[in-house]
Amino acid sequence: MIKVFIPTPLRKFTNGESSVAVEAGSVSEAISSLASAFPEVRQHLYDANDEFRKFIRIYVGDEDIHHLDGPATLLVNGDDISIIPAIAGGTN
Amino acid sequence: MKLILDQQHLDLMRNHLEENYPHEACGFFSGDDEAQVRDVGDLWTVANKSTENLKRRFLIDPVDYLKAERRVTENQTNLLGLFHSHPDHPAYPSKHDLAAAQPYFSYIIASVENGKLGDVRSFRLINDEFHEEEVIIKPEKNIS
Numbered sequence: 001m002i003k004v005f006i007p008t009p010l011r012k013f014t015n016g017e018s019s020v021a022v023e024a025g026s027v028s029e030a031i032s033s034l035a036s037a038f039p040e041v042r043q044h045l046y047d048a049n050d051e052f053r054k055f056i057r058i059y060v061g062d063e064d065i066h067h068l069d070g071p072a073t074l075l076v077n078g079d080d081i082s083i084i085p086a087i088a089g090g091t092n
Numbered sequence: 093m094k095l096i097l098d099q100q101h102l103d104l105m106r107n108h109l110e111e112n113y114p115h116e117a118c119g120f121f122s123g124d125d126e127a128q129v130r131d132v133g134d135l136w137t138v139a140n141k142s143t144e145n146l147k148r149r150f151l152i153d154p155v156d157y158l159k160a161e162r163r164v165t166e167n168q169t170n171l172l173g174l175f176h177s178h179p180d181h182p183a184y185p186s187k188h189d190l191a192a193a194q195p196y197f198s199y200i201i202a203s204v205e206n207g208k209l210g211d212v213r214s215f216r217l218i219n220d221e222f223h224e225e226e227v228i229i230k231p232e233k234n235i236s
Contacts (some may be wrong), residue, residue: 007161008171009194018165044195055192057154063155067170084157085173088142089189089199090116091181 002030004073005082013041027058028071030081043071057084093130093225095198095214097121097124099232101135101188105202106209109177113207115146118176122164130172130198130225136163149188150176159228173198173214180204183211185222193217198225 001021006014020037024030031052035042046051047053051071058065059082065073075081101121109117115216118140124135138160142151152174174197178186183203185193193199195217203210215222 005161006196007157008164009196012196055194059154060160062155071095077223084154085194086192087118087152087157087194088150088192089143089176089185090142091178092186092188 001077002078004030004034005080009085010041010044010083014038017047024075026071026075027060027065027081030075031058031071031083039081046081055086056089057086058082059084062089093216093223095200095225095226096129096131096228096230097135100131101132102212102229104135105175105200105212107205109202110207112140113204114179116140116142116148116150116177118150118152118174120160120171120174121198122153122160122169122171123166125170125172125177126176131226132169132172133169133236134162134163135175136160137163147179158168159213160206173200175200177202177204184212185215190222193222199225208226 002024006018020034022030022033024033046064119137121132121135124131126169138152139158140150141147156184160171177184178201183201191213198214198216200211212227
């Protein structure tokens, strides 16, 4: 099983759960599985092109998937992944 | 909707935002979340890691975000939101704030005018729009 950490802002879409266990062989499969189990969370993870939203980061352990193989990053049983909202902004 | 801050939290935020002026500065806060009232029990600063114009942008490192989540889990409380400054700009959300906004969180925005803290407002994203919530500052506790 893969444990997916759910950040605070998205927990109202996962019945308050802070982590969800899924069966998956890759990051892409893990997030897809999460979105299938909790359909309301989908719009906060994927953009209109069905790619991960710009303001969402995914970490495998302590590593950003951008430094690995992106959504295709392979997972092994027992891996932990974290969904992290990019916290950003500024003035006009 | 209401957000309650202690005077001590306001002072901590003021010091951080004024020290970093004219750059934007930021931090997190946690506490109780009861119905429409949020009571801040802890507030801490984090570095602005933006690689753009620091006078106009802020970015919190994902690792600092994970640390914040771990901190509130250890303290058995709730990550309520974050604060950031708008140097020499009004304390209202910008299009950049809206683009990155997350549901649930309270977004405190503080105007810093000429190096001094100005208006402090807070907003929550509801149905993709920011809605202002009332900010209440509790007076300092008297220690006798």
